[in-house]
Amino acid sequence: MLREELDLLEELRDGAALREASLKQKIANRHDKKVIKREFEIDSLVLRRNQKDSREGKLAANWEGPYRVLAKTENGAYYLENLYGEELPRPWNAEKLKQYYG
Numbered sequence: 001m002l003r004e005e006l007d008l009l010e011e012l013r014d015g016a017a018l019r020e021a022s023l024k025q026k027i028a029n030r031h032d033k034k035v036i037k038r039e040f041e042i043d044s045l046v047l048r049r050n051q052k053d054s055r056e057g058k059l060a061a062n063w064e065g066p067y068r069v070l071a072k073t074e075n076g077a078y079y080l081e082n083l084y085g086e087e088l089p090r091p092w093n094a095e096k097l098k099q100y101y102g
Contacts, residue, residue: 045100
């Protein structure tokens with residue numbers, strides 16, 4: 001009788017693993033639908049997400065810029081420069097950028 005319960009336990013675990021995998025796939029598909037894919041051309045103008053400081057409070061600007069796109073890396077990061085030609089020290093992810101219309 002104990003052997004039968006052990007076999008049943010394995011079947012329950014397998015079923016739970018299948019349900020978990022299908023749920024994770026559904027969640028990933030739902031997330032991918034909502035994600036906005038952003039790509040920018042070189043020399044286009046973009047705004048950069050502001051890194052808010054706790055001293056500035058909630059009324060600080062959400063976006064700063066405009067910046068010019070210098071180059072794009074293979075993994076979707078962008079090198080930027082301000083309009084005076086000064087290059088920013090590190091690349092920025094496309095999720096932290098948005099197109100500037102000015």
